[in-house]
Amino acid sequence: MADEKRLSLNRREFFGHLAVGWSLFAAATGGLLALVFRFTFPNVNFEPTMSFTAGLPSDYEKGVDERWKNAYGVWIVKHEGILFALSNICTHLGCVPNWLPGEQKFKCPCHGSGYYVTGVNYEGPAPRPLERFKIVLNSEGKIFVDKTKIYRAEKGEWNNSDSFITV
Amino acid sequence: MSKKKGFAEQVASTQIWKSIFRHGPPTNARNRAAVVAGNVFLHLHPIKLKKSGVQLGYTWCMGGLSFFVFLSLAVTGVLLMFYYRPTAEYAFNDIIALKEHVPLGIMRELHRWGAHAMVITVWLHMFRVFMTGSYKPPREFNWGVGVILLVLTLLLSFTGYLLPWDQLAIWAIAVGSNMAKATPFLGHGGPGAVLAKIGDFIMVSDRNDVRFQLLGGRFVGEPALLRFYILHCVFIPLVVGVLIAVHFWRVRKDGGISAPL
Numbered sequence: 001m002a003d004e005k006r007l008s009l010n011r012r013e014f015f016g017h018l019a020v021g022w023s024l025f026a027a028a029t030g031g032l033l034a035l036v037f038r039f040t041f042p043n044v045n046f047e048p049t050m051s052f053t054a055g056l057p058s059d060y061e062k063g064v065d066e067r068w069k070n071a072y073g074v075w076i077v078k079h080e081g082i083l084f085a086l087s088n089i090c091t092h093l094g095c096v097p098n099w100l101p102g103e104q105k106f107k108c109p110c111h112g113s114g115y116y117v118t119g120v121n122y123e124g125p126a127p128r129p130l131e132r133f134k135i136v137l138n139s140e141g142k143i144f145v146d147k148t149k150i151y152r153a154e155k156g157e158w159n160n161s162d163s164f165i166t167v
Numbered sequence: 168m169s170k171k172k173g174f175a176e177q178v179a180s181t182q183i184w185k186s187i188f189r190h191g192p193p194t195n196a197r198n199r200a201a202v203v204a205g206n207v208f209l210h211l212h213p214i215k216l217k218k219s220g221v222q223l224g225y226t227w228c229m230g231g232l233s234f235f236v237f238l239s240l241a242v243t244g245v246l247l248m249f250y251y252r253p254t255a256e257y258a259f260n261d262i263i264a265l266k267e268h269v270p271l272g273i274m275r276e277l278h279r280w281g282a283h284a285m286v287i288t289v290w291l292h293m294f295r296v297f298m299t300g301s302y303k304p305p306r307e308f309n310w311g312v313g314v315i316l317l318v319l320t321l322l323l324s325f326t327g328y329l330l331p332w333d334q335l336a337i338w339a340i341a342v343g344s345n346m347a348k349a350t351p352f353l354g355h356g357g358p359g360a361v362l363a364k365i366g367d368f369i370m371v372s373d374r375n376d377v378r379f380q381l382l383g384g385r386f387v388g389e390p391a392l393l394r395f396y397i398l399h400c401v402f403i404p405l406v407v408g409v410l411i412a413v414h415f416w417r418v419r420k421d422g423g424i425s426a427p428l
Contacts, residue, residue, distance in 0.1 A: 047385055
């Protein structure tokens with residue numbers, strides 16, 4: 001009876017088919033869910049770029065310059081012979097402090113954190129100084145700020161040569 | 168042979184009436200049970216209640232009030248959607264318009280007060296359930312459902328907070344969404360994010376972490392407004408609606424409203 005076609009599966013074959021079927025179903029479902037998850041991350045967004053060219057060092061007066069604050073969230077500060085790019089995100093809970101020229105300090109309106117012109121916190125709930133961004137001179141001698149590279153004072157990173165420009 | 172039927176009896180004997188109401192009037196125990204069991208809305212309820220289980224002093228009616236407030240929020244919320252546009256250009260002005268340019272200018276306030284009321288009633292309901300020990304077996308699963316509903320209630324409040332698009336809204340959400348930033352491994356400010364680094368390349372940054380997913384951007388901007396609007400008006404209410412049905416059903420299946428021992 002070797003040539004008779006067998007119509008039924010035995011138990012082992014049945015579970016083999018079942019395992020393959022369910023594995024394929026699980027893989028398809030998982031793949032679809034992964035795609036849906038990825039769908040929530042846009043490939044393009046219309047926010048300001050993470051880096052920008054900010055003119056020549058000689059364009060800046062001594063003190064805090066606010067010209068890039070609204071566009072890029074950065075203060076260019078010229079203080080004690082160096083130029084650095086200070087983040088305008090409060091290190092307490094992420095609001096945006098104001099520069100108060102009269103009192104020579106950054107003051108956050110949300111919970112009252114205060115920072116010196118250097119970005120070091122000294123009053124209010126802020127736990128650490130404002131962050132600085134990478135700031136270098138490009139081949140034309142212009143300032144180039146890269147916000148993807150962050151320098152934190154509490155980690156001793158403000159000594160890094162890319163975190164300031166000597167003027 | 169037959170007495171002339173009264174008007175009510177005539178109506179009750181029409182095919183239309185009988186197609187809607189399958190059972191006779193709920194004047195005896197059998198019909199009462201049949202009426203509850205045969206109605207899609209009522210059947211989520213227990214067919215029988217212990218009289219002591221619905222004492223106001225025992226239940227505070229807080230679960231029922233939570234549901235009532237949820238329904239009124241759904242109605243006022245849908246009405247608000249006729250005027251509100253979730254874009255940076257229109258959102259704030261539409262909120263003003265809802266007060267100034269529309270009859271019944273307190274519709275938005277009703278929605279806001281209702282939101283506060285729902286948080287209060289849900290908390291009090293949870294407090295009552297805890298104090299009466301109603302979370303104990305066989306009701307422990309329903310306690311879990313209730314905790315999820317509480318979290319979803321708070322998330323509804325949180326997502327609705329952004330929609331007026333004023334200074335309070337934007338900075339409250341800026342602060343609140345920074346909690347997502349601190350999620351272990353998934354947020355760029357959280358523990359573990361520092362470890363996810365290949366050489367100089369940071370894998371978890373503010374451009375791809377869980378906060379970015381929530382806001383649709385690096386900060387609270389127009390994509391965040393749209394996402395919160397969808398979460399607030401569609402996604403979370405749908406989940407809440409399903410879980411409320413499960414919650415009520417399990418009250419019935421787990422032995423009805425708990426009663427004083």
